[in-house]
Amino acid sequence: NAGVTQTPKFQVLKTGQSMTLQCAQDMNHEYMSWYRQDPGMGLRLIHYSVGAGITDQGEVPNGYNVSRSTTEDFPLRLLSAAPSQTSVYFCASSRDRVNTEAFFGQGTRLTVV
């Protein structure tokens, strides 16, 4: 049972490059979300989705795009990477609006130089 799978685990980008962080879940969960984790800041919500075709912004959405074409996948796109986007990124999913327990992937450590 894979749960939530994130790829890649590590990535180094140059300033201005773009890339996509992949997230897939096999639990048929409606809700998916992306967080970034920075020292002393906890987890901050970037974007989230409450179902295929529906996305919304979280606390820190600038510089990131998302789409949700299928229930399983929720990729996060960095449009033009900046050093301030150096962080650990976590994808999470939860079943629905009643059972909101979040299941997390193992994270992607991104460094922008």
Add this chain to the structure above:
Amino acid sequence: AQSVTQPDIHITVSEGASLELRCNYSYGATPYLFWYVQSPGQGLQLLLKYFSGDTLVQGIKGFEAEFKRSQSSFNLRKPSVHWSDAAEYFCAVGASGGSYIPTFGRGTSLIVHP
């Protein structure tokens, strides 16, 4: 908007001692509350959750938490800490009338001395 405060950035305890990690939330209605643990280099694992009912909830690894509406608190406790409990602990609130996406506190780092 909902928010979560974890007032302690670091907590140091001796192995075998009791533990209490503090969490205060801000939300107008009855919230869904969670505690997660993160070991170094790992993702987050759910320790326990409160949705309704009994205000004392039991979780995995011997942890428990008590929901106190009057204090807007959801503190995590363990009677006897093991060295393997050293990790980062996050309290989260998931609104029962909003986006249903959890909001996390900044975390408390637990250090366990032998």
